[in-house]
Amino acid sequence: MSVERLITDNIDVWTSTVKTKSASGRGSSKKIELYGIKKLRELILELAVRGKLVPQDPTDEPASVLLERIAEEKAQLIKDKKIKKNRKQPTITQEEIYFPVPANWGYARLEDIYDVRDGTHDSPKPTLEGYPLVTSKNLSSGKLDLSDVKLISKEDHLKVQERSCVDRDDILFAMIGSIGNPVIVDIDVEFSIKNVGLFKYYNRLLSCPNYLNYFLKYAAEIMKKQSAGGVQPFVSLGKLRGFVMLLPPLAEQNRIVTKVDELMSLCDQLEQQTETSIEAHQTLVEVLLNTLTSRADAQELMQNWQRISEHFDALFTTEKSIDTLKQTILQLAVMGKLVPQDPNDEPAVKLLERIAEEKAQLIKDKKIKKQKALPEISEDEKPFDLPSGWEWSRFGDLGYDLGGGTPSKGNSEYWGGPIPWVSPKDMKRDYIDSAIDNVTDKAILETTIKLIPENSLLMVVRGMILAHSFPVALTKKSVVINQDMKALIFNNIEPEFLLVVMKGIKNEMVDLVDRSSHGTCKLVSDKLWNVVLAIPSLRQQRQIVEKTSELLNICDQLKARLKESQTTQLHLTDAIIDKAL
Structure with missing residues (x-):
């Protein structure tokens, strides 16, 4: 089955499978994760690096030849003393190759394909003027963001440059905290890096930066699971250099990038449409529930509730909509609209x-x-x-x-x-x-x-x-x-x-x-x-408490059923992913 068919045949699964984010922390405004689309993106990357995204072309120059040419370039750079020779890496074991390699692909450690370095581990003194010092936080958005960055002196900058000079088209990779978030350098501003991996090329003409960027996004998920550290997980330079990359022919790398770009653009559209739909749904819920708490007489209140009850199953299908319903119940209780009044009660x-x-x-x-x-x-x-x-x-x-x-x-x-x-x-x-x-x-x-x-x-x-x-x-x-x-x-x-x-x-x-x-x-x-x-009155207070408790319990039951449904959707999504691989 083609990836396009996989996407279209399961479009409802990708767009309807959501996951509630953790309530801890100073939360984001988005309290749900579009799990289906997230898993679809991961699937596209995995199919790409497994050689299952685009057809193989037997006329492509094999990756083995590409690796030989890269090795020659690396050897010449070492001979010319432009780069240092690293210690010899152990032979690649079968356990390090996560899946079968297509016929004309090859594999090697990342340092045998790219010049892998990292930035300073020191903490240069901040200055009011100078050069930006890029850290992991400046990569967290998936793009290089210099809007919130410390500046360091020219002297400190030049020291960092000796170790890791950054050029356009190089790739940066967060090594501490949120591991990964690789970005291609697309600016000509001079800056230094700290605790950030740097991928340079032995010969730019023998590389496809966008393919490396996609591969590193895939590899980052594996590295996160293998990372050391507790509160601040990290991946060492040695681990980064030693990670095994399955390498397609250069021509196929370019075809893969074109296809991934196309499919990721489709994911962007699905994500935008899904978020718009969720926001519109929540707005509708809020507008309808607001009619219950507006200044209305008993007859108008019943008419407004009738309108909601006719579409109850379609309206209250998300945690946020149920939470809004719970808050409305509390507001109705406060306003005396939840239980009938008794003229015999003490004023x-x-x-x-x-x-x-x-x-x-x-x-x-x-x-x-x-x-x-x-x-x-x-x-x-x-x-x-x-x-x-x-x-x-x-x-x-x-x-x-x-x-x-x-x-x-x-x-x-x-x-x-x-x-x-x-x-x-x-x-x-x-x-x-x-x-x-x-x-x-x-x-x-x-x-x-x-x-x-x-x-x-x-x-x-x-x-x-x-x-x-x-x-x-x-x-x-x-x-x-x-x-x-x-x-x-x-x-x-x-x-x-x-x-x-x-x-x-x-x-x-x-x-x-x-x-x-x-x-x-x-x-x-x-x-x-x-x-x-x-x-x-006290009697009315007790009645309100009883009715509120009853209705909030129903809301909690709705939430429990919703979570069961979401769990089923998560399992279905994972099953489709497993089948595709």
């Missing part, structure tokens, strides 16, 4: 009066300090029409707040106790009953940290996470918190209801975050405690 104003009375008593008993009164809620601050019996309240009026701190790390008597010391890194779940670090009773007695009771609401108010999220959680036992957190201690409000509310207004909370020029994110107390919330 929320009575509930808020009891909360205010209890807070006043705590102040009178000197259990908490009197806080500055929060301003009256203006009409402009009310984001939607309240259901009958509900009431608006400032967040800070629902209870009283406590901050946190860090006991001295130098005092061992403060640490290792039974009391969880909660920091933002612990705020990855809805309920907190433990933490990575714990403190002792002595720490509470002798430092400024305060014990926060069970069923209090914890919030992160400082940290990079606030750029895109607002972590909240309920305490299930007494805890203390660090200085990047705030806690609201409250009674007369259903704890799970308050958790639902704060998760439901996540986007609004993120919009309140202040961002400094160097990226620090902070939600100041004045903005936090002045947030306006809609409060129903």
